[in-house]
Amino acid sequence: MRRTKWGGVVDDGLSGSGFFRVAERDGVFWLVDPDGGRFLSKGVNTVRFDQDRIGRTERVPYAEACRAKYGSLQAWRAAAADRLASWKFNTVACWSDEGVASAGAQLLAITPIRELGASFRLHRRDQIFPDVFDPEFSAHIRTSARERCTLRRNDPGLLGTFIDNELYWSTDARGPDELLTLFLNLPSHRPGRLAAISRLQAHYREFSQFNAVWRTPARSWEELGRIDRVAPPFVRLPPGGLNDSLETKANLADPAREAFAADCDAFVAVVADKYFEVCVSAIKAVDQHHLVIGSRFGWQPPRGVIAAAGRHLDVISFNCYEFDPGPIIDAYSAAGKPCLISEFSFRGDDAGLPNSRGGGPRVATQIERARAFERYVTAALSKPNVVGYHWFEHADQPVEGRFDGEDSNFGTVTIEDEVYDELTTTMTRLNAAAERIHAAALPAVI
Structure with missing residues (x-):
């Protein structure tokens, strides 16, 4: 295959626009690089010299090893870039040192994360999810987009922009809360709480009908706005897979549970539409050339959230720590947009690390780790909507644990910068065969 300077496959049927874009060929989605090459984003996360301080210290063992090995940051950048290119990666993915992308012989794309919604949530510290109904939300997002997305707006090497990372959309491994109950439990003056009550009031003709489902201690809509905490009357399983069938069965057996689920799903869909519309339009207002590649869903959200993402995003991104990504890819592909796996990994128990904290499956050996990668990527590339996959991460985590305690064998290299050869x-x-495998993907049947 002839390739462009970006690593895309030369394709006479495609033309370059000077920036990355998306295209669909015979029912299969692709990225198109700035020179018109048929492109899949093959990336590695956290490619950086200063990766992972040991928790509660200033020590960065990987940087210590690389300073001794390479002598300088710039020498390390060049070596890291050339090594990634030799492994046929073409993207310096999330949380990476962007200087690596142009430090080697082969140009690499970048995919920065701008954390727009998270910056507003942190601005309002009583929120788990940003209050999209707050009158200041849109202005904050527009200002943040101008500050964070303007610098690279003419950079051909910018593949696309991630809006956020792993926002909390619904019940998942982090907790049983629904977004609706989180908004109902905001302080009484917060716009999000008022909006949540208003939507419920519009749906239920009488408060007694609402309370027959929700079973709150309140006796009126006004009192609902004042009580300290609204407890969910039911706890749902996280969306996806067998859980969806179990939820359907439970709802059929209990009309009140079904009504509660419908309330939650309707509300989160409205929030998602507002969030994606505001964030995408803010980015596009200052950077019309580049793709907006999603908010890196950490766990599969409700269908209404995926549908909203599909209406506004150029590419839907999600993290998928499973042996087989197929079912999760199918769930996101239902939106009809290209999909990017923004994080996945496998940990080997023979690496000498605890592997006690961190996402994703553990396997016994580095050979099994390599086989798991092969099965995963082959399965992903067989899906017509997939346009890339980003491995987490470049170097192993410290044996003592990083800032959040993660201490796992996620790296392509050890913390001493020694390469894992099998992987x-x-x-x-x-990576070299990815375009050929993907070209053979069967188009989705709608």
Whole structure:
């Protein structure tokens, strides 16, 4: 295959626009690089010299090893870039040092994360999810987008912009809360709480009908706005897979549970539409050339959220720590947009690390780790909507644990910058064959 300077496959049927874009060919989605190459984003997260301080210290063991090995940051950047290119990666993915992208012989794309919604949530510290109904939300997002997205707006190497990372949309591994109950439990003056009550009031003709489902201690809509905490009357399973069937069965058996689920799903869909519309329009207002590649869903959200993402995003991104990504890819592909796996990994128990904290499956050996990568990527590329996959991460985590305690064998290299040969040899082979595998993907049947 002939390739462009970005690593895309030369395709006479595609033309370059000077920036990355998306295209669909015979029912299969692709990225198109600035020179018109048929492109899949093959990336590695956290490619950085200063990766992972040991928790509660200033020590960065990877930086210590690389300073001794390379002598300087710039020498490390060049070596890291050339090594990634030799493994046939073409993207310096999330949380990486963007200087790596142009430090080697091969140009690499970048995919920065701008944390627009998270910056507003932190601005309002009583929120778990940003209050999209707050009158200041839109202005804050527009200002943040101007500050964070203007610098790279003419950069051909910017593949696309991530809005946020792993926002809390619904019940998942982090907790049983629904977004609706989180908004109902905001302080009484917060616009999000008022909006949530208003939507429920519009749906239920009488407060007694609402309370027959929700079973709150309140006796009126006014009192609902004042009580300290609204407890969910039911706890739902996280969306996806067998859980959806179990939820359907439970709802059929209990009309009140079904009504509660409908309330939650309707509300989160409205929030998602507002969030994506505001964030995408704010980014596009200052950077019309580049793709907006989603908010890196950490766990599969309700269908209404995926549908809203599909209406506004250029590419839907999600993290998927499973052996088989197929079912989760199918769930996101239902929106009809290209999909990017923004994080996945496998940990080997023979690496000498605890592997006690961190996402994703554990396997016994580095050979099994390489095989898991091969099965995962082959399965992903067989899906017509997939346009890339980003491995987490570049170097192993400290044995003592990083800031959040993670201490796992996620790296393509050890913390001493020694290469995992079995894994990277397999990565090189799969990355080189990725376009051929993806071209054979069967178009989705709608």
